[in-house]
Amino acid sequence: MGSGEAAYVEGNPDTKGSRRSTLPSKGQVGILVSRSNSRRTRGCGRFRAAALVLLCSTTSAWAFRLIGSSSGWVRWDAAPRFIEGEERSLSGGLRFSIETGTYAGLRDQFMWVPAPGPTVEDFEAAILRAFEHWTVVDPESGLPAAFYFVADLTTPAVDVLNDSPIPNSYFGLNAGAEIDLFADTPHAGEGFAASVRFFIDPREDDLTLTSGAMNYPGFAISGADIRINPAYVWSLRGFEVLLTHEIGHALGLADLEALTSSGSVSSFLDDDYDPSSSETARETLGNSFAREIDPVDPDRSELQSFASRLDVDPGLSSPGVALLMESEGYLDLLGVEPLLQNDEFAGRQFLYPVEVPEPDVDVMIVVGIVILLLWNGALRSTGGIDHSVSTTRE
Numbered sequence: 156m157g158s159g160e161a162a163y164v165e166g167n168p169d170t171k172g173s174r175r176s177t178l179p180s181k182g183q184v185g186i187l188v189s190r191s192n193s194r195r196t197r198g199c200g201r202f203r204a205a206a207l208v209l210l211c212s213t214t215s216a217w218a219f220r221l222i223g224s225s226s227g228w229v230r231w232d233a234a235p236r237f238i239e240g241e242e243r244s245l246s247g248g249l250r251f252s253i254e255t256g257t258y259a260g261l262r263d264q265f266m267w268v269p270a271p272g273p274t275v276e277d278f279e280a281a282i283l284r285a286f287e288h289w290t291v292v293d294p295e296s297g298l299p300a301a302f303y304f305v306a307d308l309t310t311p312a313v314d315v316l317n318d319s320p321i322p323n324s325y326f327g328l329n330a331g332a333e334i335d336l337f338a339d340t341p342h343a344g345e346g347f348a349a350s351v352r353f354f355i356d357p358r359e360d361d362l363t364l365t366s367g368a369m370n371y372p373g374f375a376i377s378g379a380d381i382r383i384n385p386a387y388v389w390s391l392r393g394f395e396v397l398l399t400h401e402i403g404h405a406l407g408l409a410d411l412e413a414l415t416s417s418g419s420v421s422s423f424l425d426d427d428y429d430p431s432s433s434e435t436a437r438e439t440l441g442n443s444f445a446r447e448i449d450p451v452d453p454d455r456s457e458l459q460s461f462a463s464r465l466d467v468d469p470g471l472s473s474p475g476v477a478l479l480m481e482s483e484g485y486l487d488l489l490g491v492e493p494l495l496q497n498d499e500f501a502g503r504q505f506l507y508p509v510e511v512p513e514p515d516v517d518v519m520i521v522v523g524i525v526i527l528l529l530w531n532g533a534l535r536s537t538g539g540i541d542h543s544v545s546t547t548r549e
Contacts, residue, residue, distance in 0.1 A: 218411065218423055218424060218425035218428060218440060218498040218501070219408055219409075219411070219423075219424055219425075219480060219498050219499070219501055219502030219505065220408065220409040220410065220411055220413055220420050220421050220422070220423055220424065220480070221407060221408065221409060221420065221421040221424075221502070221505070221506070222353075222404075222407050222408070222409045222419065222420060223373060223374065223407075223419065223420075223421070224419065225421070226372065227359060227360060227372040227373030227374060228373045228374075228407065228421070228506070229353070229355060229373060229374050229375075229376055229407045230362065230373060230375070230376065230406075230407045230506045230507065231243075231244060231245050231249065231302070231333075231375065231376050231406070231407070231507075232244040232245065232356075232362050232363055232375040233245050233246070233301070233362075233363045233364055233365040233507070234246065234363035234369075235247075236356065236375055238327060238328045238356050238377045239327060239328040241328055243328070243329075243333055243356070243375070243376075243377045243378065244375070245301070245302045245365065245507070247305070248302070248303045248304060248305035249302060249303070249304050249305065249333050249334060250304075250305045250306075250307035250310065250332040250333045250334070251286065251304055251305070251306060251307060251332050251333065251334040251335070251336065252306075252307050252308055252309075252310045252311065252312040252331055252332035252334075252335050252336070253282070253308060253312055253335070253336045253337075254312050254314070254335075254336065254337045254338060254339070256308050256309070256311065256312070257308070258275050258278050258279040258282065259275045259278075261278075261336070261338055262275060262278040264338035264385045265338055265383075265385050265387075265389055265394070266385070266386075266387070266388045266389065267388065267389055267390070267391070268388050268389070268390055272391075273391045277391060278391065281391050281392075281394060281395040281398075282336070282395075282398065283306070284395055284399075285395050285398035285399045285402060286304040286402060287304075288399045288402075288493060288494045288495055289304075289399070289402055289403070289406065289495065289499075289503065290302070290303055290304065291493055291495065293443070293445055293495075293500040293503075293504075294493070295443035295445070295497060295500070296443055296445040296446045296500065296504075297512075298445055298446070298500070298504055298509055298511070299509060300503065300507070300509075301365035301366075301507040301508065301509045302365065302507055304334075307332045310331060310332045311331060312331045312332065312335035312336065312337060313329075313330035313331035313335060314331075314335060314337050314339065314380050314382070315330075325352065325353065325354045325355070326354065326355055326356070326357040327354065327356070327357065327377065328354065328377055328378070329353075329354035329377055329378020329379070329380065330378075331378065331380075333378055333379070334378070334379045334380075334381065334402070334405050335378075335379075335380050335381065336381045336383070336398075337380065337381065337382045337383070338382075338383060338385040339382045339383075339384075339385070340382065340384060340385075340386070341382045341383075341384055342382060345384070345386060347384065348383070348384050348387055348397065349381065349382060349383045349384060349397055349398075349400075349401055350381075350382045351379055351380065351381050351382075351401050351404040351405055352379065352380045352382075353376055353378070353379050353405075354376070354377045354378040354379070355374045355375060355376055355377055356374065356375040356376075356377045358375070359372070359373065359374055360372045360373065361375075362374075362375055364450075364451075364453075364507075364508060365507045365508055365509060366450040366451055366508040366509060366510055367451075367510075368451050368452065372454075376405075376407065379404070379405035381398070381401045381402070381405065383397065383398065383401075390489075392489050393489065396488050396489060396494060399479065399494050399495075400479055400480065403479065403480050403499065403502075406503070406506060406507075407506050408480050408499070408502050408506070409421070409480070410480060410481065410482040411423065411465055411466075411471060411478055411480050411481045411482070412464070412465060412466045412471065412481065412482050412483075413482075414464075421460075422460040422461055422462045423460070423461040423462070423465055424458045424459070424460060424461075424505075425439070425440070425444070425458060425459055425461070425498070426442070426444035426447055426457075426458055426459065427439045427442065427444075427459065428440065428459055428461060430469040430470055431469065432469050433468055433469050433473040433474060434473075435469065436468075436469035436470055436473045436476065437473050437474070437475045437476055440471075440473075440476055440478075440498070441476075441496075441497065442497060443497040443500070443501075444458075444497065444501050445497070445500045445501045445503075445504040446504075446511055447501075448501060448504045448505050448508060449508075450504070450508035450509060450510050450511060451508075453504075453505045453506075453508055456505070466481075466483075477491065477496070478496070478498065479494055479495060479496060479498075479499050480498070480499060480502070
């Protein structure tokens with residue numbers, strides 16, 4: 156793959172897979188190291204990336220990694236952004252298209268269990284749910300998503316490399332919609348279940364965050380192509396969970412097992428991760444910390460950073476830990492709702508922050524009155540405060 160491209164690939168559930176990616180950092184292109192995963196042998200396999208880093212696995216998570224480097228992470232720009240004359244940003248919604256332009260045409264390229272497969276209506280609903288999973292309100296923090304998706308099937312999905320302004324790279328415009336979905340052999344090969352490839356705008360450090368902060372460091376994503384392997388046999392729920400994971404990559408989240416030494420992903424970020432034992436790992440990977448993200452300057456958020464391997468026990472392999480942005484563990488989430496867990500919500504808040512709402516003044520006044528009334532009632536029930544002054548006569 157060319158430098159500057161990012162592709163994550165989900166591997167064969169019956170074989171070991173590797174992941175490799177390269178990611179541009181300030182003025183240059185970095186190389187991501189390759190790695191093998193063998194924690195689970197079932198599920199949708201492994202995810203491998205090259206170029207900009209997209210994640211592709213299906214489980215639910217409680218901590219997160221980012222694509223990019225410490226000098227700037229990769230995310231979609233919140234302000235209108237034109238790349239080679241085409242608008243590419245969160246403004247107006249992230250548009251997605253699919254190969255063939257019809258849900259029936261895409262569905263018919265896959266093999267299904269049970270046969271003959273889902274109805275067109277059910278297949279369409281599963282794809283729409285995969286995108287909607289990323290836009291639900293965080294049930295723990297109450298924070299909403301700062302973006303939304305728009306189906307744009309009239310725009311033909313394009314899965315070819317464009318002429319880039321930078322040779323041998325995937326900088327510049329990615330033709331098609333902002334996110335395109337294909338039934339095709341993953342970028343890393345036929346032994347993988349899925350992959351994601353990014354394009355980015357070569358301009359840097361001029362991002363607008365969804366919280367309103369301007370000129371924020373990093374690179375703007377200009378497009379993402381998702382490939383799902385048509386040689387695999389899919390259940391509808393399995394397809395939905397896998398696609399939800401891939402969309403997480405397309406938003407800028409990396410696989411949790413990604414090696415920091417690659418230079419293209421962040422350390423493992425969490426508020427209180429404790430790998431002392433399986434129990435502490437499970438407990439500290441399960442708490443909500445989205446409200447601890449600084450919405451104006453996410454990079455200044457007080458989070459712990461871990462660079463060691465996490466796909467061990469204690470760690471991601473601990474019993475009871477089920478993660479969406481983990482590159483394996485596909486079966487863990489088939490019966491789970493919502494698919495996004497506390498770590499995905501925290502990662503979403505980091506990349507696309509919304510201002511944490513201040514307490515409503517009227518509500519505070521009402522609460523204060525209620526407290527005073529309760530306090531007054533308690534005093535009366537106990538006879539109140541004795542204000543009398545006793546005197547004695549000589």
